[in-house]
Amino acid sequence: MTPPGSLLTARDLRKAYGPTTALDGADFSVHPGEVVAVMGPSGSGKSTLLHCLAGIVTPDSGSITYDGRELTAMNDARRSALRRTDFGFVFQFGQLVPELTCAENVALPLRLNGTPRKEAAATALDFMRRLEVDDLAAKRPGEVSGGQGQRVAVARALVTTPRVLFADEPTGALDSLNGERVMELLTEAARATHAAVVLVTHEARVAAYSDREIVVRDGRSRDMERAV
Amino acid sequence: MSIGHTLLGLLESGPRHGYDLKRAFDEKFGHDRPLHYGQVYSTMSRLLKNGLVEVDGIEPGGGPERKRYAITEAGVTDVQQWLATPEKPEPYLQSTLYTKVVLALLTHRDAADILDTQRAEHLRMMRILTDRKRKGDLADQLICDHALFHLEADLRWLELTAARLDKLREAVVR
Amino acid sequence: MSPRASHGTTWVQDLAMGARFAVTGGREGWVRTALTALGVGLGVALLLFATAVPGALDARSEREDGRSTYVTADTAADDTLLVSQNDSTYRDENVYGRLVRPEGPKALLPPGLSRLPGPGEMMVSPALAALLDTPEGERLLGPRLPYERVGTIAEPGLLGPDELAYWAGYDGLVGGQDYVARIKDFGEPQPLQPWDPVLLLLVLIVFIVLLLPVAVFVAAAVRFGGERRDRRLAALRLVGADAGTVRRVAAGEALGGALLGVLTGLALFFAGRPLAAAFPMVETGTFPSDIALGPVPALLVLVAVPPAAVAVTLLALRGVVIEPLGVVRTARPPRRRLWWRLLTPLAGLALLYPLIGQDDDEPFNQWQVTGGVVLLLIGVTALLPWLVERAVTRLGGGPVAWQLAVRRLQLSSGLAVRPVNGIAVAVAGAIALQSLFTGVQGDYTRRTGADLDRAQMQVLAPSQVEFSRMPAVTERIASARGVVRATSLGSTELGDRALDAQKYYRLTVGDCTALREIAELDSCADGDLFLLPPSADASDRNPEPGRKLYLDPAYEDDPDAGAAIPWTVPADVERVAARLDPTGNAGTGLLATPGALPEGTLKSVRSTTYVTLDETVPDVREHVRNAAARADPMLVPMSLTEYRTDDRFAAVERGLTIGSAAVLLLIGASLFVSQMEQLRERRKLLASLVAFGTRRRTLGLSVLWQTAVPIALGLALACLTGLALAAVLLRMVGRPVAFDWTSVAAMTGIGAGVVLLVTLLSLPPLWRMMRPDGLRTE
Numbered sequence A: 001m002t003p004p005g006s007l008l009t010a011r012d013l014r015k016a017y018g019p020t021t022a023l024d025g026a027d028f029s030v031h032p033g034e035v036v037a038v039m040g041p042s043g044s045g046k047s048t049l050l051h052c053l054a055g056i057v058t059p060d061s062g063s064i065t066y067d068g069r070e071l072t073a074m075n076d077a078r079r080s081a082l083r084r085t086d087f088g089f090v091f092q093f094g095q096l097v098p099e100l101t102c103a104e105n106v107a108l109p110l111r112l113n114g115t116p117r118k119e120a121a122a123t124a125l126d127f128m129r130r131l132e133v134d135d136l137a138a139k140r141p142g143e144v145s146g147g148q149g150q151r152v153a154v155a156r157a158l159v160t161t162p163r164v165l166f167a168d169e170p171t172g173a174l175d176s177l178n179g180e181r182v183m184e185l186l187t188e189a190a191r192a193t194h195a196a197v198v199l200v201t202h203e204a205r206v207a208a209y210s211d212r213e214i215v216v217r218d219g220r221s222r223d224m225e226r227a228v
Numbered sequence B: 001m002s003i004g005h006t007l008l009g010l011l012e013s014g015p016r017h018g019y020d021l022k023r024a025f026d027e028k029f030g031h032d033r034p035l036h037y038g039q040v041y042s043t044m045s046r047l048l049k050n051g052l053v054e055v056d057g058i059e060p061g062g063g064p065e066r067k068r069y070a071i072t073e074a075g076v077t078d079v080q081q082w083l084a085t086p087e088k089p090e091p092y093l094q095s096t097l098y099t100k101v102v103l104a105l106l107t108h109r110d111a112a113d114i115l116d117t118q119r120a121e122h123l124r125m126m127r128i129l130t131d132r133k134r135k136g137d138l139a140d141q142l143i144c145d146h147a148l149f150h151l152e153a154d155l156r157w158l159e160l161t162a163a164r165l166d167k168l169r170e171a172v173v174r
Numbered sequence C: 001m002s003p004r005a006s007h008g009t010t011w012v013q014d015l016a017m018g019a020r021f022a023v024t025g026g027r028e029g030w031v032r033t034a035l036t037a038l039g040v041g042l043g044v045a046l047l048l049f050a051t052a053v054p055g056a057l058d059a060r061s062e063r064e065d066g067r068s069t070y071v072t073a074d075t076a077a078d079d080t081l082l083v084s085q086n087d088s089t090y091r092d093e094n095v096y097g098r099l100v101r102p103e104g105p106k107a108l109l110p111p112g113l114s115r116l117p118g119p120g121e122m123m124v125s126p127a128l129a130a131l132l133d134t135p136e137g138e139r140l141l142g143p144r145l146p147y148e149r150v151g152t153i154a155e156p157g158l159l160g161p162d163e164l165a166y167w168a169g170y171d172g173l174v175g176g177q178d179y180v181a182r183i184k185d186f187g188e189p190q191p192l193q194p195w196d197p198v199l200l201l202l203v204l205i206v207f208i209v210l211l212l213p214v215a216v217f218v219a220a221a222v223r224f225g226g227e228r229r230d231r232r233l234a235a236l237r238l239v240g241a242d243a244g245t246v247r248r249v250a251a252g253e254a255l256g257g258a259l260l261g262v263l264t265g266l267a268l269f270f271a272g273r274p275l276a277a278a279f280p281m282v283e284t285g286t287f288p289s290d291i292a293l294g295p296v297p298a299l300l301v302l303v304a305v306p307p308a309a310v311a312v313t314l315l316a317l318r319g320v321v322i323e324p325l326g327v328v329r330t331a332r333p334p335r336r337r338l339w340w341r342l343l344t345p346l347a348g349l350a351l352l353y354p355l356i357g358q359d360d361d362e363p364f365n366q367w368q369v370t371g372g373v374v375l376l377l378i379g380v381t382a383l384l385p386w387l388v389e390r391a392v393t394r395l396g397g398g399p400v401a402w403q404l405a406v407r408r409l410q411l412s413s414g415l416a417v418r419p420v421n422g423i424a425v426a427v428a429g430a431i432a433l434q435s436l437f438t439g440v441q442g443d444y445t446r447r448t449g450a451d452l453d454r455a456q457m458q459v460l461a462p463s464q465v466e467f468s469r470m471p472a473v474t475e476r477i478a479s480a481r482g483v484v485r486a487t488s489l490g491s492t493e494l495g496d497r498a499l500d501a502q503k504y505y506r507l508t509v510g511d512c513t514a515l516r517e518i519a520e521l522d523s524c525a526d527g528d529l530f531l532l533p534p535s536a537d538a539s540d541r542n543p544e545p546g547r548k549l550y551l552d553p554a555y556e557d558d559p560d561a562g563a564a565i566p567w568t569v570p571a572d573v574e575r576v577a578a579r580l581d582p583t584g585n586a587g588t589g590l591l592a593t594p595g596a597l598p599e600g601t602l603k604s605v606r607s608t609t610y611v612t613l614d615e616t617v618p619d620v621r622e623h624v625r626n627a628a629a630r631a632d633p634m635l636v637p638m639s640l641t642e643y644r645t646d647d648r649f650a651a652v653e654r655g656l657t658i659g660s661a662a663v664l665l666l667i668g669a670s671l672f673v674s675q676m677e678q679l680r681e682r683r684k685l686l687a688s689l690v691a692f693g694t695r696r697r698t699l700g701l702s703v704l705w706q707t708a709v710p711i712a713l714g715l716a717l718a719c720l721t722g723l724a725l726a727a728v729l730l731r732m733v734g735r736p737v738a739f740d741w742t743s744v745a746a747m748t749g750i751g752a753g754v755v756l757l758v759t760l761l762s763l764p765p766l767w768r769m770m771r772p773d774g775l776r777t778e
Helices: A046-053 A076-085 A102-112 A117-130 A146-158 A176-192 B003-011 B018-028 B037-049 B073-084 B094-106 B111-135 B138-163 B165-173 C011-024 C026-066 C126-133 C135-140 C197-222 C226-238 C243-278 C295-319 C339-355 C366-393 C400-411 C413-444 C467-478 C620-631 C647-681 C683-691 C696-732 C741-769
Strands: A008-017 A020-030 A035-039 A061-066 A087-090 A164-168 A196-200 A212-217 A220-223 B053-058 B067-071 C081-085 C088-090 C093-102 C121-124 C148-152 C164-169 C180-185 C320-323 C326-329 C445-447 C457-461 C483-495 C504-509 C529-531 C548-551 C565-568 C590-592 C606-613 C636-639 C643-645
Touching: A008 A046, A020 A035, A020 A046, A020 A061, A020 A196, A035 A046, A046 A164, A046 A196, A076 A087, A087 A146, A102 A117, A102 A146, A102 C400, A117 A146, A117 A176, A146 A164, A146 A176, A164 A176, A176 A196, A212 B111, B003 B018, B003 B037, B003 B067, B003 B073, B003 B094, B018 B037, B018 B067, B037 B053, B037 B067, B067 B073, B073 B094, B073 B111, B094 B111, B094 B138, B094 B165, B111 B138, B111 B165, B138 B165, C011 C243, C026 C197, C026 C243, C026 C295, C026 C647, C088 C620, C121 C126, C126 C135, C126 C148, C126 C164, C135 C620, C197 C243, C197 C295, C197 C366, C197 C413, C197 C647, C197 C696, C226 C243, C243 C295, C339 C366, C339 C696, C366 C400, C366 C413, C366 C696, C400 C413, C400 C696, C413 C445, C413 C647, C413 C696, C413 C741, C457 C467, C457 C620, C467 C483, C467 C606, C467 C620, C483 C620, C606 C620, C620 C636, C643 C647, C647 C683, C647 C696, C647 C741, C683 C696, C683 C741, C696 C741
Parallel strands: A020 A220, A035 A196, A035 A212, A087 A164, A164 A196, C093 C164, C121 C148, C504 C590
Antiparallel strands: A008 A020, A008 A061, A212 A220, B053 B067, C081 C093, C081 C180, C088 C093, C121 C164, C320 C326, C445 C643, C457 C606, C457 C636, C483 C504, C483 C548, C483 C606, C529 C590, C548 C565
């Protein structure tokens, strides 16, 4: 069933929140190092698809295979562990812990994995440099701009060198110039670490940073590659 | 926009007289630019020559507007090909796209498919421009941005139209 | 916008707008106002109940006075009434009982009775009637009340709705006999002995210690939902309100919430009266109608709460800058200063210090005590934020959960300290109070000296129960279920003259077994006579052998003068050593077996029966009481106890326990609300932390640390303050400064327990908030 070479594959996902159907038979696949944009009108189920793929939400039915393992069969602890080691996350906003400095925020996933403080701090600074926010290391999230904050968030998402980076509207709260800068740095850094990217966005110009596009409408996915 | 393909598409629903074709065209697509009889005459004779239409009957009195045209098998294939081929993404594309969508609806083809195909093509173009922009200098970036913004606008129109296909079908087929 | 608005708004308009926001701020605003109103309302209700306590007690004692029988008459008249106190005990409850016999047709009517019960009839309180209708009551209490129920005692004749009481008609009452009072009126009590200053101080401290945390709680309740409110205010700034206006709107909102809270408090007070009345503050219960607002203190509460709410709100907004595009908490708030924070507790100490060494028979200056204690305890809430801020800046390192908690505390320690304040004040007060209690407890609890191995009950018989009947009475008691043994001793007086004796000597009569309870006898047979050594403090109270004395001497002013039977102490009377009786008293005087005295000499003898019980028999005491009552209604059975605690002291202690429970419950609730609020604020963040794989345990631990650190510091400060206060108070009442470390540990433990409980309770909602739904709600 899994397409050859696919890292993360979903088949016929269905998920309902009460009477509302969020996913109604969605398919998905992404290859290592590939950037896939998930587009669609708001409420179409694209965020739910991302949450399912990342193991945050369990679908009602359907299968999700990551690296040959069935995600839906794992318990919560194993999926959490997977998210700590193999996945990275960037959200629209509000994901940085306001009390921690930017550097501490970036180092957080490493620390959750048990990396010693010093080592985590060094790695964090390295990634902050890649995203050109190393000068903000000592600042708190409340003291930096939205674009800078998102870049810190991207650095945090990539610091564990995840194999899949999930980005849910990463530029949703930014203007186009800042948004583009974030996307440029995100895709560059992801390519440098060979991370696959699942990019949920409703903006075509953000989706243009992807290699491939999937449209979700009414809970059903449509692979644009095959439509051409 | 291809008038020939449009007239062909209109013929697909049944044989029509020249004046009938003009009226149908004006009604559905020619709000701001009605078709001249001359245009109909020259287009139809070109189509006739290419074997895409045939004369179904002539009413007494003569003249091209008196002829009744019908689409041939080759004509149907030609319309099909035209509809299936995405337009080269470029500004002010909507009128063509709109025509395509309406014709698809009129001929009970899958209009959503046409929109999605176009959408993929648009995004492919945007990817190329984004890539060029990344590697180019400021001038390149500005030029690419100009195109990107226009393409983005088109794409939004595509999305909007896709979301309103059902309403459009009602309005057109009525 | 109207042109008027461009000229600014007036104070009143701003306040009114804020007040309107309090009730019309959409669902979110409404919930916030409801929380505040409920919080303030609970606090206000508790304060109102506190103000109602003195009134309720007054109403009680007024009715108690109303049925007292101190106005006596010397001679029988057609309106005099013979009354005998016939109180009893049922399990742990007191039963108020009176036997009456009218001496004429116009005899007095006791309060609450529609008519006097005739012989063999009784009027009972509703609670007693209900008890007698239960099978247990009928079995265990019924036998000692062999009267026909003919009516109910109404409210004016009862202390409280739960009081067990009866008035029974008994024609065996004779004026002038033991336990029988001839009265011509009810009421006019003997003046109450005034509360002693130490006990008064205790009561005062109890009130302060219980009510201060309530005040702190009310202050916290006003700030419920503050963060959301700030965001709403930011929106106001956006449409052109200036900083001052926004503050006034906030003040108006607080005012609105507080006013609603006061109304809620009043409603809770009136609605809660039956509930409060059911609170076992006093054994007999309280009539809801007795719980009335103390007008002056209640007015004070109602008037003080709204302005206090405004003050708290404005104080809270100090460190907050509300900009049009959002709320800026000044990134690094100014460091808290120590000096003025230290000023409060020091001022408290300064007020209390002069009271040390004061003669503790004099009442303490109440205002000075209140001021000092309040300032000292408030000092905890002033010092705690400074302490926490200082302490957390030094913290660092550690695992992620610890880091998250410490960083949060460093950035907003005030937020974390706020809910802890109440607990800290409560614990500090409780520690001081407990230590004071323990310090003075000895004064109010004394050893009775009773030897509970020998006897567990005694039954007193008045002189009208003739000594000749005592063997039968004793037998009757001894045959009651669960009685191992019963021995009776009679006691009468010998005078040195027939009339108006100058010296009196005690004569104790009983068989040999009975006499052995109070004397060491080598040999004994009926007809023997013994002499006990005189008591240490009254050397002359021993008749010389051979002296002529008079049994049952007469008094000149007593119409039923004693028999005054002459009798000579035999010269060869045997001297024996005394033995403490089962109640722990040493006897004196002569001991006689019945055969040693001439026939017919034992007229005016009062008897005591010592009863040894088999305590494994359930309700054994009830059987004894029933047996005694059946033998003669005038018998008075009593349980012997090892310790005896002053009633008032016990009442204060009970009040403290109940009050503490209510206060801790209240504070726990406020802690929970603010915890929930803080969590909801961070919903999105929590969800994203979970998304990148943070373990639940990590987040749970960080929440725990976040509360545990300020709590630990708060409790440490509370211990310190509490012990300091205890030391001062103990010195004030002139007791050695010694601490009851067990109760210090217990109080601290309870405080920590409340926090732990609240944290545990907030974990399920935390888990819920960590679900990805938090990511969805955008």
